[in-house]
Amino acid sequence: MERPMLVGAVNCTAILEFTLEGFPVVQHLGKVLFLLHLLAYLASVMGNSLIITITWADQRLHTPMYFFLSTFSFCECSFITTVIPKLLTIFLSRKHTISFAACFTQAFAFLFLGATIFFLMAVLSLDQYLAICKPLHYPTIMNPRTCVLLVTACFSLGFLLMAGPIIMLSQLSFCGSNVIPHFFCDFGHLAKLSFSKNRSIETLFFNLVFFLLFTSFLMTVIAYSNILVTIVRLPSAKERQKAFSTCSSHLAVLSLMYGSCVFIYVKPKQTSRLDSNREAALVNTVVTPLLNPVIYTLRNKQVHRALRDALSRVKLQKNHRWRVLSLL
Template sequence: MKNNQTTVSEFILLGFTDIQKLQLLLFTIFLCSYLLTIMGNAVIITISHIDYRLHTPMYFFLQNFSFLEISFTTAIIPQTLAHLATGNKSISYVGCMVQCFLYFHLGTTKFFLLAVMSFDRYVAICNPLRYTSIMSHHLCLSLVLFCWVGSFLLIIGPLILFLQFPICDSNILDHFFCDNTPLLKLLCGDTWLLGFLGFITAALSLLGTLTITVVSYINIIKTVLRMPSATGRQKAFSTCASHFIVVSITYGSCIFLYIKPTQSGKLELGKMVAILNTVVSPLFNPFIYSLRNKQVQESLRDALGQLTAIAKRPRKN
């Protein structure tokens, strides 16, 4: 059993490497990815808001999804960039707890919203005549609210229990952000219940929403296969395939990291997989879900055309 309890005011995040050249390379990659993530998702939010043609349930959910992606990656990457740039790898205890809470709250909300988006696509393709009556504005708002509140209620219990445990004499976290796996290794006392609660929470949020998503897309594929138009089938399959890429990256990385009976395994591998969840997935999502969509491309062209026209107007003296 661990002992030597102490009051910890800050943690040291070991990150990836102490080699300066590699730190500079990682800083450049992370910064470029972060800026592209912010810009890509900001474009989706802006275009979906200003273009009345995109005022539909699907783009309402995509707006919220893009906001989630911006918030999720911002909770992790700026702090990582600061550590890589300055070499100062410390983070306060309060800052670490806040980061951990935001990471799991926003991440769990994202899984709930992915399930909601798959249900929306199911209704649109399998019940097109009833789509507008089923996916009312009130229902869309209620589903998004459920995602946020349900996620909070699911993770607040384990978080409160975690805060009851004292930290042992080490404050070194072998990670690039405050994840629960390295944090659990620093706690004093019997953490079996906390680890088990974390496993159950992850299983409910990940496997529960994944089941909804998979069932929805199975029914979508069945409906698509019955379509008489080859063009319609190709378009629907193209959309489904791109969505499955997002689902595979997002769910695959998190199931590997958190659906384990014990918190064993190599942390170095965990860091690499965490990059998929915190960097790669938020970067790809706006391009896979929206920017390759013809409606969004037309809206973007129209918006750019209007901006160009405004810029070319002669200024009055």
């Protein structure tokens, strides 16, 4: 839908909705892709929801690390929900249109939650650094108040960094082409569709993204450099192996996230990489959230123990109900 408007001295038709191109090359496989992405989406949501439920239900997991992990899982569920449902609609019903307001809401939610996730990753690195390198001071430093403040800071920074560019971009004029060559409302593509192009907004956005990636990455590198030094000095080979295993899992997810984001946002010439952005973004929105529950907690012995205990309690309650029913 469009409506006439005057931009400066030029007549144009204002855009009231956008068209998401999706993946036109494989659009004929829509039903197959719908099923695959639906299964991946459900698995991600169920895995992350299970982490949140187990963390809050089991007293043994009421520690700073699992508090951060449950918050991280909540953000992951919210993050993929901003994008995947619309992608599923494109695959199944080929409904590519999205309203102007919904498009900018999706763009903001995607960037806000993505930024928050990166700050949480840095906080998780800090938590591991304190747990391994400062074990005696860890309980005092990572008290409940500090944990809540750190999580609040992550959400606040994510909101403040991403709200400005989105608000500024939404106030520009959009007319002419309304086709976004992506499967969601990406900031870079929206900026290119604007009739009143403003390079300062794009420059601000990419500087903020660079700041976000650089600061969170720098915190992670500093934390893991100290962790590595501490691990090497551990006297027991078993302790070293356990610590390395935990760190390698975290670093694997970090590599996926930082690699895809740098590829999408920090390369200089955007026009030469529009198509490849879709695949990189798909890694961030489908593959990484699917792997995170497995890598971070479902491999963890404490979580395994908590799951076994929860299943045992459910089984006992079920048996108790059957006994009560049999006596009636």
